[in-house]
Amino acid sequence: METLIRLLQQDANASREDLARQLNLTVEEVNARIASLEKDGVIRGYQAIVDRERLDKNTVTAFIEVRITPERGGGFDRIAERIARFDQVVSCYLISGGYDLLVVVQGGSLREVASFVSEKLSTIESVISTATHFRLKSYKENGALLTAETPGDRLSVSP
Amino acid sequence: MENKIAAHVRDIPRSGIRDFFEIVQSMHDVISLGIGEPDFVTPWHIREAALFSLEKGRTGYTSNLGLPKLREAIASYVSRKFHLDYDAGSEVLVSVGVSEAIDIALRALLNPGDEVLYHEPCYVSYNPSVTLAHGKAVSVPAHGKHNFQLRAEELEKRITPRSKVLLLNFPTNPTGATMPREALAPIAELCVKHDLIVLSDEIYAELTYDGAEHVSIATLPGMRERTVFLHGLSKGWAMTGFRIGYACAPAPLIEAMMKIHQYAILCAPTMTQDAAVEALEHGDAAVAHMREKYELRRNYIVSALNDMGIPCPTPRGAFYVFADIRPTGLGSREFSLRLLEEHKVAVVPGPAFGADGEGFVRCSYATSLEQIKIAMERMAKFVASQKS
Numbered sequence A: 001m002e003t004l005i006r007l008l009q010q011d012a013n014a015s016r017e018d019l020a021r022q023l024n025l026t027v028e029e030v031n032a033r034i035a036s037l038e039k040d041g042v043i044r045g046y047q048a049i050v051d052r053e054r055l056d057k058n059t060v061t062a063f064i065e066v067r068i069t070p071e072r073g074g075g076f077d078r079i080a081e082r083i084a085r086f087d088q089v090v091s092c093y094l095i096s097g098g099y100d101l102l103v104v105v106q107g108g109s110l111r112e113v114a115s116f117v118s119e120k121l122s123t124i125e126s127v128i129s130t131a132t133h134f135r136l137k138s139y140k141e142n143g144a145l146l147t148a149e150t151p152g153d154r155l156s157v158s159p
Numbered sequence B: 001m002e003n004k005i006a007a008h009v010r011d012i013p014r015s016g017i018r019d020f021f022e023i024v025q026s027m028h029d030v031i032s033l034g035i036g037e038p039d040f041v042t043p044w045h046i047r048e049a050a051l052f053s054l055e056k057g058r059t060g061y062t063s064n065l066g067l068p069k070l071r072e073a074i075a076s077y078v079s080r081k082f083h084l085d086y087d088a089g090s091e092v093l094v095s096v097g098v099s100e101a102i103d104i105a106l107r108a109l110l111n112p113g114d115e116v117l118y119h120e121p122c123y124v125s126y127n128p129s130v131t132l133a134h135g136k137a138v139s140v141p142a143h144g145k146h147n148f149q150l151r152a153e154e155l156e157k158r159i160t161p162r163s164k165v166l167l168l169n170f171p172t173n174p175t176g177a178t179m180p181r182e183a184l185a186p187i188a189e190l191c192v193k194h195d196l197i198v199l200s201d202e203i204y205a206e207l208t209y210d211g212a213e214h215v216s217i218a219t220l221p222g223m224r225e226r227t228v229f230l231h232g233l234s235k236g237w238a239m240t241g242f243r244i245g246y247a248c249a250p251a252p253l254i255e256a257m258m259k260i261h262q263y264a265i266l267c268a269p270t271m272t273q274d275a276a277v278e279a280l281e282h283g284d285a286a287v288a289h290m291r292e293k294y295e296l297r298r299n300y301i302v303s304a305l306n307d308m309g310i311p312c313p314t315p316r317g318a319f320y321v322f323a324d325i326r327p328t329g330l331g332s333r334e335f336s337l338r339l340l341e342e343h344k345v346a347v348v349p350g351p352a353f354g355a356d357g358e359g360f361v362r363c364s365y366a367t368s369l370e371q372i373k374i375a376m377e378r379m380a381k382f383v384a385s386q387k388s
Helices: A002-010 A017-022 A028-039 A077-084 A110-121 B015-024 B043-057 B067-081 B097-107 B126-132 B154-157 B183-195 B251-264 B270-282 B284-307 B330-343 B369-387
Strands: A060-068 A089-093 A101-109 A127-134 B092-093 B117-121 B136-141 B163-168 B199-201 B227-232 B245-248 B319-323 B359-364
Touching: A002 A017, A002 A028, A002 B284, A017 A028, A017 B369, A060 A110, A077 A089, A077 A101, A101 A110, A110 A127, A127 B067, B015 B330, B043 B270, B067 B092, B067 B227, B067 B245, B067 B270, B092 B097, B097 B126, B097 B154, B097 B163, B097 B199, B097 B227, B097 B245, B117 B126, B117 B183, B117 B330, B126 B136, B136 B154, B154 B183, B163 B183, B245 B251, B284 B319, B284 B369, B330 B359
Parallel strands: B117 B136, B117 B163, B163 B199, B199 B227
Antiparallel strands: A060 A101, A060 A127, A089 A101, B092 B245, B227 B245, B319 B359
């Protein structure tokens, strides 16, 4: 199961036939395993890894440090989930250290992200402060290096 | 000039692989399953260690035997992985790849005319290395019907009073054969009985599949004192270009090998020795990752070959499939040449690895799954065209 998950994480587009051959399984067995991973919520979806630079220079990604006052009874969860529900929020993590939540936000422009922070995030009552860091360049996304290495020239036949 | 070349060098035939290499080089868009080295780039943390070594200005010679720190790392790795204990100070030598270690071991051991037994099909260098050391190379066939394992009865038939060395390579290039403990036991008994020294090239030791555990012949009773354990970083760690191999053996033999090594080579390169320390101490996860990739590709290629009617038992080591192409009615060379010319897929004809390789071709799966897929599709077309 672990190997199948790894293969799908590397290439969710891999054909079921290819997966079956590599895993010494039948296509039906692979289908059944994937179906059960999906049903159990282990696999939550399939996405493309996008190099934003090549797609659209205007896309803005911001990493926002958020400090919040935890609530009696609910801790950080209720407020974190409230923030996570915004469509602009791509990822949201509870973090140890100098601040509480790391919120990754995507928008079409600096202004759009800035207004999300000032109008939505900062106005939530338990939010004490925010610090916004804008992404300048990506080097690696989800395990994929974006600055591709040119593979060395191997000899075409060697002992 | 020809007549100036030493007779024993002149008489070594041209490598069958080189012939083939030149034909492949002259063509475009060929998918090559003919490559005997990993397609992975060396894991980054190991490359970074080599960079760091250069940054620190570590550009001088090392001790002839190799960096003490590397010899410690080797002794500790060999103990941890193979349950073999060697003294890092006197029983370990760092060489320029296993090829150099085999050469200096043979030169240290052989008097002219001494016989060296080796199993065939095998890596291309064994026979000529013996000849260059003025020994007599004696091949022992390892048959497909025995999964290309070396059988004691075949070995014993060829032992003479001049037999001095047995050269082993499991997992095997080109067949992917492995030898479990029970298969090695009768071989070890023969070595003890006939007082043979064993050079055991275990360069593919990390690359075994289906949960098969690699067993070194040196761990069998009476064998440690007569075995030269040979290993290196090229295959398991994808470090072919770093040229780091090593030999572990009783001190008198290492001392004799060192005499040759110090005059011929002096020492292995310093920055790649530094990188090798990093590889041995922190490389397990990267090796496991590559090993898993090879295993998945092996499953793919074996299944595809069997589906196209090329019988192919599943090899349990290295990254080669030695495919039986006799059902096509073609010889190894004709099969390989036509597959190359008509379908642009390169495989290596079996006889390049010894006469017993006729009827087989070596397909390496040290290449990406995407390439393997296309190669198998093309090969299936070719095989089908032979049958109709």
